[in-house]
Amino acid sequence: MVNKEVIVNRHNAKLNMPNDIATSYLNQIVEVKVDRPFGSEHPRHGFLYPVNYGYVPNTKVSDGKELDAYVLGVAEPLEKFHGKCIAVIHRTNDSDDKLIVIPENMDDISDEEIKKSTHFQEQYFESVIIREKLNA
Secondary structure, eight states: OBOGGGOBOTTSOBOOOOOHHHHTTTTSEEEEEEEEOTTOBOTTTOOBOSSEEEEETTOOOTTSSOEEEEEOSOOSOOSEEEEEEEEEEEETTSSOOEEEEEOTTSOOOOHHHHHHHHHHHHTTSOEEEEOSOBOO
16 A cells, blocks of 8 residues: 555655545456547547547546546557556646556556556646555
């Protein structure tokens, strides 16, 4: 387990804390409703999605929306997906945490691969990758 008190930024200041809802999905099988499939165009910014992106139905997080998720390891457009949550991207300068979900039978992927696969969108934010549930 990760202690909430040890997450600090490069200036040694405490960061906004990860959403406990997001970290509760770590190492769990989750359903993702894909609303921005692989190869689709972002509705406002025009970039193409190099991964499937969506949300976990029937969840609500601090912004009042469903919990977002990147589906990695599937290079074809999907409508929905069941897979294993292996990490949370916690944006330290934003309140929007993202799940990282991969196929159940896929070997784990590195933090570097997660960063590379999500860079198209996460490049605009500071973030840390969390792989362990936080202490309460």
